[in-house]
Amino acid sequence: MSKLAGRSDRRLSRGSGYPRGIMSRTLAIVLLIPCLHVLADRATLADPPPVIADFEDFLVIEPVGKGGRSPVHTDAIEAAIVDGSWATPEGGDAVLVGRIPRIWQSASAGEGGWLTDDALRGGYALVTVDRDVAGPAILEARGHSMVYVNGAPRPGDPYANGSLRLPVMLEAGENEFIFKVGRGRVKARLVDVPRTEAGVAKTFFFTGADDTVPNAVVGVPLDTYAGVVIGNLGSKWMPDRSILVTGPGGETATSAMPAIPPGSVRKVPIRLVSAAVETPGVATFRVEIVDPGSVEPVDVRTLDVKAVEPSAPRRVTFRSEIDDSVQFYGLVPSSTVPREGDPSGGPGLILTLHGAGVDARRQAAAYAPKDFAHVVAPTNRRKFGFDWEDWGRLDAMEVLDHARRTLGTDPDRQWVTGHSMGGHGTWQAAAHFPDRFAAAAPSAGWIAFHTYGADRIEGDDDPHSIESIMARAANPSDTLLLRDNLDELGIYVLHGDADDNVPVDQARTMRRSLAESHPDFAYHEEPGAGHWWGNRCVDWPPLIRFLEDRSIDRDRNRFRFTTVSPGINAGGDWFRIAQQQRANAPSRVRGTRNDEEGRIEIFTENVARLELDLDDRAPAWTVMIDGEQVGPDAKLDLLNGRGAPAFYDRTPDGWRRRGVINPRAKRPERNGSFKDVFRHQPILVVGTMGDEEEDRVTLAKAIHDAEAFLYRGNGVLDMILDVDFDREQHPRRNVILYGNQKTNAAWSQLLADDPLEIDRTGIRFEGLEVTGDDLAVLAIRPRPDWATVSVGVVAGTGIAGMRLTERIPIFQSGVHYPDLVVFGPESIEPKTAGLQGVRAAAFFDHDWSLGDDHAVRETPKDE
Incomplete structure (x- = not known):
């Protein structure tokens, strides 16, 4: 009788990091349509490093749970990883999914190195590689949703575009790779690290994949940004470096190098400067990683930028305010150039969204x-x-x-x-x-x-x-x-x-x-x-x-507007729904505005606070809200001949004129929910105050999220250790704490006076309490020193809880979270139905307190 793989008593010691065999599921619904392809500007790099191992012989297993576009999923293998009972399987071993056994079976890669198997439509593929000595390598894989390398989670390449070249640290002896695969096939190999001409391994290197490159325009000087991916093959954080870019005419620009965690990659903005080119063609830039203590560059590559005519379709790059990454958009210029002094207001803009x-x-x-x-x-x-x-x-x-x-x-x-x-x-x-x-x-x-x-x-x-x-x-x-x-x-x-x-x-x-x-x-x-x-x-x-x-009519005297989140859009030119009665339920305003009479009549639904910003088209305004005249004298007077914002709150006694909103309160600029924390140039702060295993799992989770955001969103997430974080050095930014208040030293800088408490025994927030050392928590809180930015928390109450966070889909569209959500380990057990494994959920009140919009499920329910 075969043993139940994943339920063995074999465990790894604390010093060895996490148990092997961890793997994450990410299922995506995509549209399979005839695609439009682009010939990318290519990098010129050294010859590719030699292959260490082509992955050919695998163990595969059919799906062991259920997933979807949902914040919860079930998976028997992951459940074993979380509770610490996972053991490396052998062929013929079984995993129970409820009462149904799923069997690990042998399978081999075929033509082109692809492993194709029906089991991999949601299943796993496992392969081991033996090494005589420990050392770094680069994993090149396609077709998988995610992979765990010796227990560390890394993002996958489900669209098989080849953009991920991930540094991995191989151990002496057996190294285990477990691929979660959703589309029926996977291909993977290990290649050697880049080396100098003398054969010395490079610690920091250009991956040569996934560049974000603009077009130059003939006759126009170039001064913009590109994005290139850099990897850190070392065991330490990348020290201070810079990037020197030399243009085709000798023009130079230097860009600062952000921190890159060990064994990881990130995309880095670089500035491109050159004189105008006179004809279409290719402008070549030299790009170097510069070490201030060395004459020779750390790594060198070239980057080709295609120059096009002013009327041609082109790529335009810019620095994003979301995360400070380099993004681009396609542009087809108008065929008509407005004449100087043209009163038309300029050409229009068609925003076209691709499939x-x-x-x-x-x-x-x-x-x-x-x-x-x-x-x-x-x-x-x-x-x-x-x-x-x-x-x-x-x-x-x-x-x-x-x-x-x-x-x-x-x-x-x-x-x-x-x-x-x-x-x-x-x-x-x-x-x-x-x-x-x-x-x-x-x-x-x-x-x-x-x-x-x-x-x-x-x-x-x-x-x-x-x-x-x-x-x-x-x-x-x-x-x-x-x-x-x-x-x-x-x-x-x-x-x-x-x-x-x-x-x-x-x-x-x-x-x-x-x-x-x-x-x-x-x-x-x-x-x-x-x-x-x-x-x-x-x-x-x-x-x-x-x-x-069609043109926008800014002078309509009738208006109607609905929002489900003021954080997405709070209203029009002169009114805002600043707060809702029930978070994320539809909030509506409708009414009329008569500029000649200076009268506004508004009817509301699910609106707690309303802001009006009126102009001087009337000497004074009479404001009616839900049939009630509002204001001490029913008039909203103008200040200094200009409109001034007026604020109205719904109270038990009706609508009342109020003062400016408390900057710490919920409002459109800082409204939640959890995923909102990944904007405003977010920075991940990684806890180091736990034991060795807790710190390793926490850092691996943060690296995974940063790399996943790179793959899914061409994004960058700055990362820093808690002992190096100083909130005064990172103003006006969202901060995400990885770890709980006992394992992350930065908690005291940002949440010392916050009622949210998370430690190894559970989570407490005012009247809400959930106990256990195996809980996963996502939360968003107001940053105390800035009125428009937030603090996020990705925490486990213990090592099992932190492992449970690894599979929570953050960067997946259609998956949403409130301000606070607590998962129990039963959330991933195949016997658990729906949201029964969610222990608590909450939308915080207007002052970020608990309020009544929360629920706790102390005892897991089975169905």
Whole structure:
């Protein structure tokens, strides 16, 4: 009888780090569509290092749990890792999934080095490599969701694009790699580290993969940024270094090198400066890692930048305010250059959102140049990215603002359109930001995850249950909750009636919802057309004319607006929903504004605080809210001839005029929920105050998250050890603490006076308490020294709890969390159903206290 692999009594000693065999699951729903490809600017590097090992002989096992686009999943192997009972399996060993055994079986790679097996549609592939001596190597793998290397979690390459070249530290003896695979195949190998001409291994190196590179424009001097990936093969944090870039004409620019943890990679911004080139072609830059104590550079490469004509489609790079990374967007310049003194307000701007797997420059290039507008295509942070939600949504709006500033476009002539996943992004952008666009035109777009095949969390009759809180956390993904906002702008829906990828029912559902009542709606189904029917399915002449004919009306005297989160969008030009009664439930305002009479009448739903910012079109304003005249004399007087913000709170006695909001309170600038902490140039602070194993697991989790954000979002997450962190040196930034108050020394700088307490015995927050040394906690709190930024917490109450955090999907679109969520180890047991393993969840009150919007489940429930 075979033993139950993963339930053996074999354990690793404390000094050996985590148990081997840990592996994370990340399942992604992607659109398989004809993709637009781009020939990337390539780096010139030394000859590739020799191969150490091609992975050929594996053990594979079918799925041992259930996953999806959800904050919770189950997995019997992970459960064994968390409780410390995992042991390396042999062929024929079994893993019980409930009462059903899954068997580890032998399998071998085939043509091209790919291991293909039906078990790998959600299963695992395990391989071991023996080494005589310890030392670094580089893992090159494709097709996997994630891999654990000798127990350390590393992100995978599910889209098999080859962009990840990860440093790994091999041990003397057996080294174990466990790949979680979702698409049925995986390919992996180890290659030697880069070496100098003398054969000495390099500690820091350019990976040569995944560059973010702009285009130069003929006749225009270049002064912008690129992003290149650098790896640290050493056992210590990368010391102070700089990067020297030399242009084709000898121009130089030096960029600071950020810290890179040992055995990790990160993308680094570099400045590119050169004189104008006179003809299209390639400009070559020399890039060096410079050690101030050495004459010779640490590593050298070249970077080619393609120069294009001013009228040609091109890539534009910029530094993102989200995380200080280098991002790009595609641009097709308008074919008409406005004359000096033209009173038209500048050209318009078509924001076009690409589908899954499509490059942003090629998305833009699918459009012929327009004489009335620039065509701008953001990236969603990657070709697959975040489905235009989360950081994808932030990227779209950041690109809109950057392009508007640099191109001088008319803010009243902005339109959003997109195809497939970008059609979904169009619905999302229009629904969340109706004040930013004159019209929206989705092509082959799906509405929301739950209308397109994904499960969603359903609340129950108790609005403050864990199920209801977690369901509300996901409301930003539900386009239909914001349907009324779509009435504020023109809508053109385009779809092929033979689409076998995004069913035409997605378009027809929106037609049924909008056609009867929408004041400016157009719809076209192309007979016989599938999902992609050439450039016409984005550059469709009637759709383009529809956009051109519409402008934003800033003088409407009737208004209506809905938000599910003021942190995403709080309102229009002159009003904001500053606080909600129930977090992440729809909040609505509607009413009329009469400038001649100086009268505003507003009706609200789920609004706790309202802000009005009025101008001088009336000498004084009478304000009516929910039928009640508000203010000491019912007049909002202007100050110094200009409008001044007025603040109104809902009280038990009705609406009352109040003063400026407490800067520590929840408000649009700092509203939560948890994932919001990964913006405002976040920095990860890694705890070192635990024992050896706790510190190792904590650092590995932080490295994994930083590398996962690089892969998923082309992003950077600065990282620092707690003993090196000084909050005065990192102002105006979100900070994420990895570890609890006993294991992270920076806790005392940021949360010493905060009621949140997490240690090895459990979590306590005012009246909420959950005990145990195996809990995983995600939380967001206000940063005490800055009014607009936050502190995040990724913590375990003990080593098992910290391991439990490793598989929580943070950088996955469609997965949402409230301000606080506590997971128990039963959350990943196959016998656990739904959210029964979530021990606690909360949206904090307006003052960041506990309030009544929380729930605790002390005793796990089995179903």
